[in-house]
Amino acid sequence: MTTETDDSFHVFDTTLRDGAQREGINLTVADKLTIARHLDDFGVGFIEGGWPGANPRDTEFFARAQQEITFRNAQLVAFGATRRAGAKADEDAQVRALLESGAPVITLVAKSHDRHVELALRTTLEENLEMVRDTVSYLREQGRRVFVDCEHFFDGYRANPEYAKSVVRTAADAGADVVILCDTNGGMLPAQVQAIVATVLADTGARLGIHAQDDTGCAVANTLAAVDAGATHVQCTANGYGERVGNANLFPVVAALELKYAKKVLPEGALAEMTRISHAIAEVVNLTPSTHQPYVGVSAFAHKAGLHASAIKIDPDLYQHIDPELVGNTMRMLVSDMAGRASIELKGKELGIDLGDDRELVGRVVERVKERELRGYTYEAADASFELLLRAEVEGRVRRYFRVESWRAIVEDRPDGTHANEATVKLWAKGERIVATAEGNGPVNALDRALRVGLEKIYPQLAKMELIDYKVRILEGRHGTSSTTRVLIATGDGGGEWATVGVAENVIAASWQALEDAYTFGLLRAGVDPAE
Secondary structure, eight states, rough: OOOOTTTTEEEEEEETTTTGSSTTTOOOOOHHHHHHHHOOOOOOOEEEEEEEEHHHHHHHHHHHHHOOOOOOOOEEEEEEEETTSSSOOGGHHHOOOHHTOOEEEEEEEEEHHHIIIIIIIIIIHHHHHHHHHHHHHHHHHOOOOOEEEEHHHHHHHHOOHHHHHHHHHHHHHHHHHHEEEEEEEEOOHHHHHHHHHHHHHHHHHOOOOEEEBBBBBOHOOOOOOOHHOOOOEEEEGGOOSSSSTTTTHHHHHHHHHIIIIIOSOOOOOOOGGGHHHHHHHHHHTTTOOOOOTTTTTTTTTTEHHHHHHHHHHHHHHGGGGGGGGGTTTOOOOSSSTTTTTHHHHHHHHHTTOOTTHHHHHHHHHHHHHHHHHTTOOSTTTOOHHHHHHHHHHHTTTTOOOEEEEEEEEEEEEEEEEEEEEEEEEEEETTTTTEEEEEEEEHHHHHHHHHHHHTTTOOGGGGGOOOEEEEEEEEEEEEETEEEEEEEEEEEEOOOOOEEEEEEEESSHHHHHHHHHHHHHHHHHHHHHHOOO
């Protein structure tokens, strides 16, 4: 049973239909059910589940959604087309499939561009209007709420404005609750959208919505421009997923409506779940969340420049347009060669390290960071390595759980074309000399395994840690064919992840540095006392 919501403004999500058309997304029925639950938790008013009857997966989704999901905020919407030319709505098989889906709301796609009517539908302009009228009125008689998507509306309006508006009038007169103006090709700009929506609203009196594709990079802006002109229904997709370059992104649109327009379009407290919901849906579709996505990206409130950090130390609002906690995100300070004293002080506070008012200490850290970044290190992408550097300066010693005597990695090229990778490490830990050898599927993997073999008996906490990402970048060459290599390693322990960095002319040496930092930080994180 859906909760009673204000019907004066609609947030309509079409991730499961239009968003699923993005290249690289292939949703199972189970995926669609999971995403629908996330969207309902977020509090959207309508969830367009797909086109029942068009394919078995969407038909199954509607059948299972009715049985498996108790919607608290959203109404489920079935998508389909107006009846075929020359037929009757009550005899059309795909119209029947819309009713059989059980969805309380149906969105019909209708042609509003005269050339599409004549070339794609191969019918007359008058018959197209009759197809809209007949299908909408029939579905209304069957007790369904009906929305009409006017496909290619803006291009159609520019080609033949009177005909485009006649489609809107016909749909509204037949009983459509909302007529949605679609920028199907995504070529419009905000000023154009605002002017056309305002004119259509004045000339037809219909309740209007907006569906914007992002081909000009303006889908969110176009959506808000339509709202400025009087649209009261916005169609979006989670994270902007959709065909070609995507659709209007649900999350910036909703955040703008709530925080900039002061429109209450979500249930109380739901906006603070936005970052979590965005990332959860990204996991389901198996796409890495965009780090620079507005509001919900991990970099949305990340500050790197020293000038910014100095101001944020006084008042975060000086360089942030909202409090990140409003959308479930957090502010982050990035440490790099652009960092000043304020950046280091704020980062120390973020890490729980008290720097006091020791200007000399902070100055040393600033200079060390700049010197190391000049050599190729990057600390904005390796928080764990920076924390180890900072603690070494604060504590006056390098935190060590083991000391390396030597290591070596051997790659053997065999006659059968295969390769063998073997590594040996010689270490000291808690007064004990350790020699360990291991094989791996590469020299770095072999070193990782040898390090574990040697240390896990002394530090059993290492058993929970695993390398989850490994990146290599070749920096600018300095001596002929020689070059500097930077390695970034991400490590996790089931409860969190951290990143470390190593830099050397040899990729294996750079990898070893990052590995040392990774396990040192992991043991620090686990609360283990240093061996020396």
